[in-house]
Amino acid sequence: MSEVKLMKGNEAIAEAAILAGADAYFGYPITPQSEVIEYLMVERPEDRTGMVVLQAESEIAAINMVYGAAGTGKKVMTSSSSPGVSLKQEGISYIAGSELPCVIVNVVRGGPGLGTIQPSQADYFQSTKGGGHGDYRLLVLAPASVQEMADFVDLSFELAFKYRNPVMILSDGVIGQMMEKVIMPKQKTRLTNEEIIEQYGDWATTGKPKTRERNIITSLELDPYRQEAHNHKLQAKYKKMEENEVRYEMINCNDADYVIVAYGSSARIAQKTMEMARKKGIKVGIFRLITLFPFPMKEINALADKVKGFLAVEMSAGQMIEDVRLAINGKVPAEHYGRYGGVIHSPEEVLEALEQKIIGG
Amino acid sequence: MDVKEIIKPENLVYKKTKLMTDAPLSYCPGCGHGTAHRITMEVVEEMGIWEDTIGVAPVGCSVLAYDFMNIDMTQAAHGRAPAVATGIKRVWPNKYVFTYQGDGDLAAIGGNETIHACNRGENIVIIFVNNGIYGMTGGQMAPTTLPGMKSSTSPYGRDVKTMGFPLKMTELVAQLPGTHYVTRQAVHTPNAVRKAKKAIRKAFEIQKENKGLAFVEIVSNCNSGWKMEPVDANNWMVDNMFPYFPLGDIKVDGELVK
Numbered sequence: 001m002s003e004v005k006l007m008k009g010n011e012a013i014a015e016a017a018i019l020a021g022a023d024a025y026f027g028y029p030i031t032p033q034s035e036v037i038e039y040l041m042v043e044r045p046e047d048r049t050g051m052v053v054l055q056a057e058s059e060i061a062a063i064n065m066v067y068g069a070a071g072t073g074k075k076v077m078t079s080s081s082s083p084g085v086s087l088k089q090e091g092i093s094y095i096a097g098s099e100l101p102c103v104i105v106n107v108v109r110g111g112p113g114l115g116t117i118q119p120s121q122a123d124y125f126q127s128t129k130g131g132g133h134g135d136y137r138l139l140v141l142a143p144a145s146v147q148e149m150a151d152f153v154d155l156s157f158e159l160a161f162k163y164r165n166p167v168m169i170l171s172d173g174v175i176g177q178m179m180e181k182v183i184m185p186k187q188k189t190r191l192t193n194e195e196i197i198e199q200y201g202d203w204a205t206t207g208k209p210k211t212r213e214r215n216i217i218t219s220l221e222l223d224p225y226r227q228e229a230h231n232h233k234l235q236a237k238y239k240k241m242e243e244n245e246v247r248y249e250m251i252n253c254n255d256a257d258y259v260i261v262a263y264g265s266s267a268r269i270a271q272k273t274m275e276m277a278r279k280k281g282i283k284v285g286i287f288r289l290i291t292l293f294p295f296p297m298k299e300i301n302a303l304a305d306k307v308k309g310f311l312a313v314e315m316s317a318g319q320m321i322e323d324v325r326l327a328i329n330g331k332v333p334a335e336h337y338g339r340y341g342g343v344i345h346s347p348e349e350v351l352e353a354l355e356q357k358i359i360g361g
Numbered sequence: 362m363d364v365k366e367i368i369k370p371e372n373l374v375y376k377k378t379k380l381m382t383d384a385p386l387s388y389c390p391g392c393g394h395g396t397a398h399r400i401t402m403e404v405v406e407e408m409g410i411w412e413d414t415i416g417v418a419p420v421g422c423s424v425l426a427y428d429f430m431n432i433d434m435t436q437a438a439h440g441r442a443p444a445v446a447t448g449i450k451r452v453w454p455n456k457y458v459f460t461y462q463g464d465g466d467l468a469a470i471g472g473n474e475t476i477h478a479c480n481r482g483e484n485i486v487i488i489f490v491n492n493g494i495y496g497m498t499g500g501q502m503a504p505t506t507l508p509g510m511k512s513s514t515s516p517y518g519r520d521v522k523t524m525g526f527p528l529k530m531t532e533l534v535a536q537l538p539g540t541h542y543v544t545r546q547a548v549h550t551p552n553a554v555r556k557a558k559k560a561i562r563k564a565f566e567i568q569k570e571n572k573g574l575a576f577v578e579i580v581s582n583c584n585s586g587w588k589m590e591p592v593d594a595n596n597w598m599v600d601n602m603f604p605y606f607p608l609g610d611i612k613v614d615g616e617l618v619k
Contacts, residue, residue: 061441065451206456208411214431214432
C-alpha cells in the first residue's frame with residue numbers, strides 16, 4: 001500500500017528522481033525550482049541508492065556534467081528555471097546532436113531576461129521548437145499536478161533511453177511550488193556498472209574493452225554529406241516520436257461545442273472555467289496536452305470537425321496557439337488567451353475570453 | 362641497407378603506442394599536439410589502464426583528438442571539458458578521466474569550468490596545451506597571447522592596456538586547495554618530451570590514488586598561427602614564451618613549490 005504524501009511539486013520531482021533509480025543529478029539554484037536540489041541535498045540519495053548529487057558552478061557546467069555522465073550510459077537529470085534553461089541550451093543541443101538520454105526539468109518563470117520569479121508558460125517555443133542551435137527536438141512532457149511531477153520523471157527516463165534523446169519536463173512555478181497529495185512510485189533499482197556496459201556498450205563511453213571498437217560521443221561531423229545523413233537519422237527519430245508518443249487528455253469533449261486547449265497549470269485553471277461555463281449552459285471541453293512535442297496534431301484536427309471553436313489558454317503572449325492553429329488548419333476559429341509576465345489568469349477571465357473571442361466572435 | 366634488414370626486431374628502437382590510431386593527424390607539420398597526444402597515450406598504455414580510461418576532447422585544434430586516441434572519448438562543448446569530465450568521473454569514480462584542452466578552450470571560454478573543477482578537487486587529469494593563440498580558427502588572440510604579440514585579432518600586437526595581460530591559468534589553479542599536482546612542461550626537445558611524459562605519468566598516478574586534480578600545462582608552438590617555420594617557432598617559443606610561462610613544477614604533493 002503506497003503512502004499518500006503532501007509535497008511540493010519540486011520536492012516530488014526530486015524524490016521521484018531517486019525512486020526512478022537515477023544515477024546522478026547536477027544542478028544550480030534558481031527560483032522557483034531550488035527545492036529540487038535542496039531536497040536532494042537533505043535526502044542524501046548517495047546513502048539511499050548511490051545516486052550522485054552535485055551543485056555545479058553554473059547551469060552551463062551542470063548541463064555539461066549531464067552530457068558527460070549521460071554519455072557513459074548513466075541515468076542523469078538536471079533542473080532549472082527559464083533563465084537557467086536558456087544557459088543550458090548549448091549543452092542541450094550537444095546532447096541532442098550526440099543522441100544521449102537525459103531528463104531536463106524547467107520550472108518556468110516569467111521572462112524575457114531576468115523577468116520575474118512568478119509562474120509563466122512562455123518557454124513553449126524554446127522547449128518545443130529547438131531552443132539551442134540546429135535542427136533537433138526534445139520530447140516535452142507537461143505535468144499538471146504534483147502527482148504528474150512525480151510520475152513523469154520515470155516516464156521521462158524511459159522515453160529518454162528508448163529514443164536516446166533528451167526529454168524535458170516543462171513545468172511552471174505554480175506546479176513547482178504548490179503542495180498536493182501525491183502517491184510516490186516504487187523504488188527502482190539502479191543499474192549496476194556491469195548492466196550498463198551490457199545494455200549500452202554499443203555507444204556508451206565506459207572504457208574500451210578488447211571486445212569492441214572505441215565509443216565516441218560527439219556531435220561533430222565536418223563532412224556536410226555525413227552531417228546531413230546524421231540529421232536525417234535524427235529527423236526519422238523525431239517522426240517516430242510523433243507517431244508513437246503523443247499524449248493528451250480529453251475532458252468532456254464528447255458533447256462539447258467549444259474546446260479549451262491548455263497544458264500545465266493553465267489546464268487546471270481551465271477546468272474551473274469549464275465547470276462555470278457548463279453551469280451557464282455552454283458546453284465546454286478541455287483538450288489537455290501532456291506531450292508538447294510531439295504535438296497532438298491529428299487529434300486536435302479531428303476534434304475541429306466536431307466543435308465550433310477553440311480557445312488556446314496559456315500563460316504566454318501566444319505560443320502554443322500557433323501549433324493549435326496549424327492542427328485545426330482553418331476549419332474553425334481558434335483564439336489565444338492568457339495573462340503573462342508572471343501573472344496567472346483566473347477562471348473568470350478565461351470564461352470571459354471564451355465568450356468574447358470565440359462564442360461571440 | 363635493405364628494408365628487410367632495417368625492420369629486424371633487434372633494430373627496433375621505437376614503436377608507436379597501440380593507443381594511437383592510424384588516422385592521419387590533422388595538425389600542421391611542426392605542431393606540438395601530435396607529441397603531446399602520443400606521450401599521453403603512451404602513459405595510458407604503460408600504466409595498463411586503457412580499458413578504464415575515458416578522454417574528453419575540447420573545441421579547438423585538438424577537437425578531433427578522439428580520431429587519434431584509441432580509447433573511449435567524449436567531445437565537449439567549447440571550454441566545458443572539465444565539467445564534462447566531472448560528470449563522467451562522478452558516476453564512474455573508478456575510471457581514469459582526463460581532458461585535453463587548448464588555451465582558448467581552457468583559459469578563456471572555459472575559465473570558470475577549469476577553476477571550479479580544480480577547486481572541487483575532481484580526481485581527473487587536465488592536460489592544457491598552451492600555444493598562445495587560437496590555432497583552429499586561424500590565429501586569433503588567445504588569453505595567453507604574449508604582450509605585443511601579433512595575431513589576426515591583435516594585428517598591431519597585443520596591447521595590454523585594452524586587451525589585458527596573458528592569463529597564467531596554471532599559476533592560478535595552483536593556488537586552489539583542490540589541485541594536488543600542477544606543472545608546466547614543453548615538448549620541443551627530446552629531453553623536454555621525456556620530462557613532460559614523466560609529468561603526465563605522475564598526473565595519472567595521482568588520479569589512481571584519488572589525491573585530487575592533476576594539471577599539466579604543455580607550452581607549445583603554433584608555427585602556422587605564429588607564421589613561422591617550425592624550427593623558428595620553437596626558438597621563438599624558447600625565447601619569448603618560456604620567460605612568461607616558465608617550465609617546471611608549480612605545485613607538488615599539494616604544496617606550492619617555493
